Amino acid sequence: MEGMKALSSRTLVLMVTYGVASASMLVVNKAAITIIPEPSLLLLTQVGSTALLVLVPALLGVTPQRVQIAPERRVALAYLMVAAVFLGTIYSNIRMLQYIGVNTFIVLRCSTPLVVSVLDWALMGRQLPSRRSAAALTGVLLCGAAYAWLKSQSMHEAQRTTLQGSSMSGDAARSGLFWTACWFGFFLADMLFIKHICDSYPCNGLERTLYQNGLATPMLALAFLTSSDGAHSVNEATARLTSETAGVAMVLASCLAGLVLSYAGLSLRSEISSTAFTVLGVVCKMGSIVLNELFVEPEGDLLRLLVVAGVIVCSSQYKQAPKRDRTPESGDGTKEDDNAEDAQPLVNVVKSDEQSVV
Numbered sequence: 001m002e003g004m005k006a007l008s009s010r011t012l013v014l015m016v017t018y019g020v021a022s023a024s025m026l027v028v029n030k031a032a033i034t035i036i037p038e039p040s041l042l043l044l045t046q047v048g049s050t051a052l053l054v055l056v057p058a059l060l061g062v063t064p065q066r067v068q069i070a071p072e073r074r075v076a077l078a079y080l081m082v083a084a085v086f087l088g089t090i091y092s093n094i095r096m097l098q099y100i101g102v103n104t105f106i107v108l109r110c111s112t113p114l115v116v117s118v119l120d121w122a123l124m125g126r127q128l129p130s131r132r133s134a135a136a137l138t139g140v141l142l143c144g145a146a147y148a149w150l151k152s153q154s155m156h157e158a159q160r161t162t163l164q165g166s167s168m169s170g171d172a173a174r175s176g177l178f179w180t181a182c183w184f185g186f187f188l189a190d191m192l193f194i195k196h197i198c199d200s201y202p203c204n205g206l207e208r209t210l211y212q213n214g215l216a217t218p219m220l221a222l223a224f225l226t227s228s229d230g231a232h233s234v235n236e237a238t239a240r241l242t243s244e245t246a247g248v249a250m251v252l253a254s255c256l257a258g259l260v261l262s263y264a265g266l267s268l269r270s271e272i273s274s275t276a277f278t279v280l281g282v283v284c285k286m287g288s289i290v291l292n293e294l295f296v297e298p299e300g301d302l303l304r305l306l307v308v309a310g311v312i313v314c315s316s317q318y319k320q321a322p323k324r325d326r327t328p329e330s331g332d333g334t335k336e337d338d339n340a341e342d343a344q345p346l347v348n349v350v351k352s353d354e355q356s357v358v
Contacts, residue, residue, distance in 0.1 A: 014268050015268065017260055017264045018260070018261065021260040022261055022284035023283075023284045025254070025258065026102050026292075027295065028253045029254050030296050031296050039091060047213045048217045048221075050213045054210040058206070065206050075211070076211070079201070079212060081193070083212050083215035085194060086190065086194070092179050092183035095175075099173075099175050103292060103305075106311070107148075108180065108183075111315070113140065113318045123192065126322065127323070130321065132317065135317075136316075139311075143314060147307045282316045286309065
């Protein structure tokens with residue numbers, strides 16, 4: 001009984017810790033990039049600190065799992081490509097947050113199964129979505145379309161107020177669309193390519209985190225040193241970071257949240273069911289909305305908030321279809337489409353890019 005009670009207490013602590021980190025991650029990044037608009041510097045700090053926080057304990061031999069610090073050549077080459085995709089995903093992600101805001105990003109993130117489900121069927125040998133998942137995707141499409149329409153109406157109203165505001169809004173909208181397209185392309189590559197690499201080159205969670213972030217760090221450092229985002233020199237960007245107390249706090253908070261999110265998420269995967277993790281993911285997304293409303297960028301419209309909540313709930317009901325060569329029915333005659341153990345809800349998968357950004 002004591003063992004069960006101890007396990008229950010540990011799981012509860014992990015769930016609360018993961019929930020706080022996950023809910024705050026998007027909001028903290030939005031605040032950090034607003035205060036210090038240097039995506040390269042912000043990401044370099046996050047990615048580098050994540051790699052160091054795995055590397056140093058591994059060198060000291062105090063990690064819970066054995067970590068092979070220097071991978072084989074073929075593994076290093078594979079994860080070099082993973083790092084490039086990862087870097088593209090998180091960079092475009094942080095750029096999106098500069099222009100479109102937290103709630104719009106949540107809607108876009110929750111809408112990705114609309115495309116991923118088709119690509120899974122066309123390229124990954126999976127079945128088409130089950131009736132339940134198809135209904136969930138329909139809900140995502142309707143709620144997403146409603147949010148886009150309501151948001152466009154709000155933007156048109158804002159543009160009428162001042163001509164200068166209209167010009168600035170138009171520039172921001174074009175930049176937002178560009179980075180959204182970039183993020184979506186990298187995200188699809190992340191979903192399909194990185195999954196293939198992880199299956200082909202088995203590593204534990206700490207090794208994946210180290211290889212991915214460690215190989216991405218020099219790429220990001222080179223980009224920052226050569227261009228500094230095309231806006232500031234290295235000294236100017238560093239001076240701005242160090243002069244902003246709030247900016248430093250937000251950067252440190254984002255690094256800490258990324259580390260906690262990675263550890264707690266990977267630990268919870270082995271301790272709670274996929275259904276419980278789905279519910280936790282929904283709560284985290286709702287928490288992000290609440291924090292955004294209170295501290296960062298209020299939506300200011302109850303109907304839009306309800307639509308965002310609808311997208312989150314609908315996307316949480318989508319489950320990845322099984323492989324086509326699997327038996328469509330289990331021994332008791334029930335369909336596996338809705339209840340297969342390996343079906344993962346995409347709304348809250350703890351992916352590698354969440355370790356540093358989302």
